[in-house]
Each structure stands twice: as C-alpha cells, then as structure tokens.
Amino acid sequence: MCAIAGIYNVSSDLTALEIAELVTRMAGLMAHRGPDDQGFWQSENGRCAMSHRRLSIVDTTSGGHQPMTSNDGSKVIVFNGEVYNFQELRDTLIGTGSNFKSKSDTEVLLEGLNRKGIDFLTYIDGMFGFGLFDSSNDTLLLARDAFGEKPLYYTFQNGIFAFSSELKALTLLPGFDPLITDDLISTYLAFQMIPAPYTIYHHCYKLEPGHTLRISPTGPGKPIRYAHWQSTDKLDSDASIGKKVDELHELLFNSVRRRLIADVPIGAFLSGGVDSSTTVAIMTKEFGHQVQSFSVGFKDCNESEHEDARNMANLLGSRHDDIMIDPANYVDYMKMLAAVLDEPNIDSSCVPTYFVSKLARSQVTVAMTGDGGDEMFAGYSRYFQLADEASAHSSDIKSRKWHVGRAYYTFMGQLFPDNYIKDIFDSVPTLASDLLLEARRELDMDSRSIINRLRQVDVKNYLPVVLAKVDRMSMLNSLECRTPFLSPEIAKFAAGLDSSALYGDGKGKYILRRVAERYIPKSWLERPKKGFGIDPFSPIVKGRLLEEANKLLTDPECTLVRYISKARLQNLVAEKFPNWSFYHLWGILLLDYWLRSNLHRPCRGSAQ
Structure with a gap:
C-alpha cells in the first residue's frame, strides 16, 4: 500500500x-x-x-x-x-x-x-x-x-x-x-x-x-x-442453494487465505455484523490465527455496536481492543477530517473509521474488513423495502405512474433529493441531472429482479463512497485495509445470484448467513443490523450540528456562501424540508470546512 x-x-x-x-x-x-x-x-x-x-x-x-x-x-x-x-x-x-x-x-x-x-x-x-x-x-x-x-x-x-x-x-x-x-x-x-x-x-x-x-x-x-460487474437473474432451487453455500464457503476460504499473506502483523475490524464476523471466524477457525480485532463505540449511544463486537470477539477467540468516541466532540472530529480529506465525502462514518484505523495501526499494519459484503450479497434493508413498494405499485409501474428509479433515487439512494437541490440552485444543474437520469433509467429499463438492479447501481454509485471512506481514513493512519468480499471469484459468484439466494427468513445476505452459521449461532445472526457509525438522531450530535450550522450563517470565514447564497443556506439550516436529517446538516458543514482548507475557485452555473 x-x-x-x-x-x-x-x-x-x-x-x-x-x-x-x-x-x-x-x-x-x-x-x-x-x-x-x-x-x-x-x-x-x-x-x-x-x-x-x-x-x-x-x-x-x-x-x-x-x-x-x-x-x-x-x-x-x-x-x-x-x-x-x-x-x-x-x-x-x-x-x-x-x-x-x-x-x-x-x-x-x-x-x-x-x-x-x-x-x-x-x-x-x-x-x-x-x-x-x-x-x-x-x-x-x-x-x-x-x-x-x-x-x-x-x-x-x-x-x-x-x-x-x-x-x-x-x-x-x-x-x-x-x-x-x-x-x-x-x-x-x-x-x-x-x-x-x-x-x-x-x-x-x-x-x-x-x-x-x-x-x-x-x-x-x-x-x-476492462472489467465490469453486472448482476444476473438465475433462479436457484433449494437443492442448488445448498451447493452454493458450500461454493461460497470455499471461495471465502481462498479469498481470506490470499489476504493473509504479508510480512507484517495483520488484524481485523470487527463490528459484530455478519461480514466482519465471518471474516474473523475464518481467520481464527480455519487458519488458526490469534487475530487482533478492533472496534469503535460511542459513549452514551444506544446504537453503539462495540458491545456486540466484544461479545463476538469472545465467541471467536480473538484478542480484542476498542476505542470509545464522545459524541459531544463529533463536530470537532468532522472539522479535523474535513481539513485532511482529499475530496469531500458525506459519509459520517468517516469519523469512527478514522479512529478505529488509528487504534489498529498502533498494533498492526494490515486490517481485514467486511466492505463490499452488503453490495455483493444484498445487505441493505432499503433493497427489500423498495421491492415491497414496487410490488404494491405493480399496476402503476405498467401505466408509468410510478417508477422504481425515481423512488430509489429520491428517497433512498439520493441524499439531497431534486427539490432540495432546486431550492439551492433554482434548477438541478446539468451534471447532477444527467447522472440521476442515467441511474434512474438503469433501474427502470431493466427486467431483472429489483434487488439485483439495486445491487448493480449501488456497486456503481454507492460502493465507491464506502471504499473511498475506508481508503482515506485508513491511509491517514498508514494502515492497509483488505476485504475478502471483492475478490474476482466472489464477485463473479455474487453476480450470478438470484433474489432467492439473497433474501430469506425475512433478511438479506441469505446465502452468506448460511455460511456464517457454520461458525456463529443463528440466533446471533438474526439480530437487527447496526450501521458502522453514530446514531444519526442522537440529540447531542444533532444539537451540536445545528449550533454549528447557525454559526455558519454569521461566520465571516464561511466559504460556502461563495457557492450557495446565505438566504438559501438559512433555509437549509432552518430544517424547512421534509425528511431533513442529521446527514443533510453533516454534508453542508463538511463541505464548508473542506472548502476552507483547500484551493477553490467558484463558478456559478456549468463551466464549459
């Protein structure tokens, strides 16, 4: 690296x-x-x-x-x-x-x-x-x-x-x-x-x-x-599902084996979720590694996953260490990272990723991660939510009154929807408009299952956000991160999975969970999924963000006003939009602090 x-x-x-x-x-x-x-x-x-x-x-x-x-x-x-x-x-x-x-x-x-x-x-x-x-x-x-x-x-x-x-x-x-x-x-x-x-x-x-x-x-x-990942639909019988579980198990074994080759110490990020837990399980149970695992938690936050990670470490026998983050300092952490990010990234889990990387680098040089597991094996609940909505709107889809692409790239896969952007710029600027139209058409003009369509557009548009976050935060700490879920063999295998192999027992990652059950109790795997980040509705964090955003409006050093008028920023900060959230505040504030720390020259409209 x-x-x-x-x-x-x-x-x-x-x-x-x-x-x-x-x-x-x-x-x-x-x-x-x-x-x-x-x-x-x-x-x-x-x-x-x-x-x-x-x-x-x-x-x-x-x-x-x-x-x-x-x-x-x-x-x-x-x-x-x-x-x-x-x-x-x-x-x-x-x-x-x-x-x-x-x-x-x-x-x-x-x-x-x-x-x-x-x-x-x-x-x-x-x-x-x-x-x-x-x-x-x-x-x-x-x-x-x-x-x-x-x-x-x-x-x-x-x-x-x-x-x-x-x-x-x-x-x-x-x-x-x-x-x-x-x-x-x-x-x-x-x-x-x-x-x-x-x-x-x-x-x-x-x-x-x-x-x-x-x-x-x-x-x-x-x-x-030279390479392109495209999911396909191929209906699998119950018997073939069993064979595919064996096949995936072997592929994960080989992928982890290759990623254990190094002349420096290797550890692993461990959240307690199915992806990282399966990775650590294979490292410990199949290769006999005394794994050093790492996680991050948040003080006084119910959604913090560090206790789950500690329990999983005990179950798998890894030596475990974690670091606790104080949500009251989250805005300060954002400012610090905005100054060193080479390109702005709204993913607020940059903060915990940075600190768990810093902790890991104090003991190892390489860390295994579970990145890519959600896209390869359909781990996001929004996939199944949209599939249910599409089923309920089947007649509207035929009459073109309801569109899968617009539903996803307005309420789920798009952070600032079109009406927010129009309020900021009077209209949706050309590049954003074109990219959104392309993504929506890709979802609408397709006969594959909705879950497979969504996996593919997320590999193109959302996975890069996740991978950039991990790369930047780990490399700021001189730590290399490796994920077994993006090997070409596993990617090819995952691309060929039908929805029946991805969704079962009311949960995503069906086939991956079947592999994980060989190491981890099924009852554990059926717990609700937690994200690798702060509870976005934590009153401490949101309160600090609102306070910081209001300061922005009167701060003479505010740089964002060169791109967005103060009156429109005021509308954004005042939470005048439906579904306005922590993430919208985060994205606006991070952009301002990134601009303060980096070269920039504004140009209103689309440059030629």
Whole structure:
C-alpha cells in the first residue's frame, strides 16, 4: 500500500529538473500513505517522471523498492495496492520462462504486464492503481482495480498530464485551476461523493474502476474499460442453494487465505455484523490465527455496536481492543477530517473509521474488513423495502405512474433529493441531472429482479463512497485495509445470484448467513443490523450540528456562501424540508470546512 505520483510532459515548457522536483513534492504530500520508503525515476528524455512512497507489506526488503524497472529495461512502474494472488501468478510466469529477483508482488505485476499487456489485469485478485511507462513507444499507462478500492486521480492542464493517489497532490501543478461549479456541488449533495470520472475540481478526474488510460506524446486518449460487474437473474432451487453455500464457503476460504499473506502483523475490524464476523471466524477457525480485532463505540449511544463486537470477539477467540468516541466532540472530529480529506465525502462514518484505523495501526499494519459484503450479497434493508413498494405499485409501474428509479433515487439512494437541490440552485444543474437520469433509467429499463438492479447501481454509485471512506481514513493512519468480499471469484459468484439466494427468513445476505452459521449461532445472526457509525438522531450530535450550522450563517470565514447564497443556506439550516436529517446538516458543514482548507475557485452555473 503506497502513494504514487507522476507527470507526463506533453507540451509544457517545464524543464526535466522542474518536473523531477514537482513529482517529488507531489509524493511527499502523501507521505502518510507510504512512510517506510521513497523513490523517484525519470525517463532519459525527461518527458516522464514518477515518484513513490512505500508502506512495506510484502517483501519489506529493498527488493520491493519502487519505481521498479522490468528485467528488459523497457518498462517502469509505480504501484499502489496489493496483488493477493501474486504467488500463484509468479509460479505461472516462471513456468513460461520468467525470472524474478525479489518476492514482491510489484515485480510479478510488472513482469505480467510486460509479457501479456493489459490482458494480465484480468488474472489479478487485488486492489490497485498504477502508472506504467513504456520506453519503447514513449507511452504511459494508468489502470485502476475493478471496484475502485484504490484511488487514482489525474488532470491535463497547461500541457502537463499528471496523476496521483490523492487529489491534493495535483494542486501543486503550476497554474493549477481549482475551479468548482454548481454542477459539482449539486452532484456531491445528491450522491454523497462525486462519482467517477468526475471530482470536486472541474479540470480533474478519477479514473473509473475497472478502466485503463493511455497517454502518448499527443496527449491522453479515452479511458477503456476492462472489467465490469453486472448482476444476473438465475433462479436457484433449494437443492442448488445448498451447493452454493458450500461454493461460497470455499471461495471465502481462498479469498481470506490470499489476504493473509504479508510480512507484517495483520488484524481485523470487527463490528459484530455478519461480514466482519465471518471474516474473523475464518481467520481464527480455519487458519488458526490469534487475530487482533478492533472496534469503535460511542459513549452514551444506544446504537453503539462495540458491545456486540466484544461479545463476538469472545465467541471467536480473538484478542480484542476498542476505542470509545464522545459524541459531544463529533463536530470537532468532522472539522479535523474535513481539513485532511482529499475530496469531500458525506459519509459520517468517516469519523469512527478514522479512529478505529488509528487504534489498529498502533498494533498492526494490515486490517481485514467486511466492505463490499452488503453490495455483493444484498445487505441493505432499503433493497427489500423498495421491492415491497414496487410490488404494491405493480399496476402503476405498467401505466408509468410510478417508477422504481425515481423512488430509489429520491428517497433512498439520493441524499439531497431534486427539490432540495432546486431550492439551492433554482434548477438541478446539468451534471447532477444527467447522472440521476442515467441511474434512474438503469433501474427502470431493466427486467431483472429489483434487488439485483439495486445491487448493480449501488456497486456503481454507492460502493465507491464506502471504499473511498475506508481508503482515506485508513491511509491517514498508514494502515492497509483488505476485504475478502471483492475478490474476482466472489464477485463473479455474487453476480450470478438470484433474489432467492439473497433474501430469506425475512433478511438479506441469505446465502452468506448460511455460511456464517457454520461458525456463529443463528440466533446471533438474526439480530437487527447496526450501521458502522453514530446514531444519526442522537440529540447531542444533532444539537451540536445545528449550533454549528447557525454559526455558519454569521461566520465571516464561511466559504460556502461563495457557492450557495446565505438566504438559501438559512433555509437549509432552518430544517424547512421534509425528511431533513442529521446527514443533510453533516454534508453542508463538511463541505464548508473542506472548502476552507483547500484551493477553490467558484463558478456559478456549468463551466464549459
């Protein structure tokens, strides 16, 4: 797990020395992602330079140093992430004539790309963002993993193409334009985080998950998709469900086994829920690991899950530690994180994720998580709520009076609905409008079961919010997080599940719960689900948020008034909207404090 940065000079007047100094500064800004080592490389013609900060996990010797050059000297790579099946791929490559100098997964990735090109990406079980320079044709290749577990930002401004693991590093570019438009603000409010390929900055982009991008002397081409997750409907009989439980059990076993490979201590986040509990159960019961598990709790909050985590740790035999957060300080925590987030993210569980990551890093370097389990195996109650509503409106759906897409992307999958956004900007700006229309059409123009439709749109639009939260909060603490639920084998298996395998006994994750029952009492698994975060209706927290929001209206340092008029902010703070909640206040306040800590240039309307 690392930080990467690079520049490809297409047509700027920067000298090779200036490019070298700039790339080194970019990587230095992300030192928290890689505190163990640093490296730099520049092409002979000075056109391309890449820098790397390393968090040493696999092969902690100098053999894993980056940037890394291929054996034939033709290619150089900077890589952020892990290739979990690198040992298997290494053996296959050796069988076809490859030689290796280290035990590093980076060298396996580099050799595989050198031998097979981008087709090699389809063999990888891992998370990654990387830059690969090919001196034979003077091109740079960027690639990102299938679900976007690892970030990869880029921009092309003033003749310079640049990429990095964090958006802030790009702001160091000379003449950088930090333009932020109504389009981007409204998209953030609707989706909780701006979906790829867009970012909070008009001229910067995120490489979409499962995509590559090639840059040549004439500039960047168009991103090309190499991986896509799509759920399918295939009705399973009771007998085949039993076989699928066995199959999933074996897939989880192999996925956890691969993710236990490291030359540093490994622990696990443990919430007491089915995803993290099943992961820890496999670690302890199948592999005999004395797991160090970690959780977070909230003082005086009924929804705090730390007691469940403690009880689960006792049941599974893990050594357990937890940290308690005082809700009275939640707003202060938000301000602190807003100042260090590379891009605003409304997910309020950033706070507990940050603190549990900090606790874990004091004892381990890697932590297992349960992320992706809800999307892969239908763990969100909103899926079944909407399915029931659709059933009740079946005749209205046929007559087009009621739409699944609008119901979901207004009341469930959309934080600030259209009428809120219209009140802020007079109309829904173009980008947010287009993205919402696309998401709604994807749900409406589909014959699959509603649960499978929702899983797919959440993998595209909501899972990135969750994964960005985990990546940013863990890496601020130099901690690597690994999830077994997003391996390509499990993702393929989950994509083929029918609703009958996802929903049973009145609960989601039916097939995953059947696997979990092999380790955990069924009565435990039937408890109500708790979210990994503060009770949003906690009077302490909401009271502090309201107090802070009212201060915002008279604070001369308020930056948000450059984007949203004070009168409209006042309407938002006054809770004049139906279903106005903790999360809306949180999103507005976090955006203001993010703007105070970052470069920005407002532009009303949609920039061209």
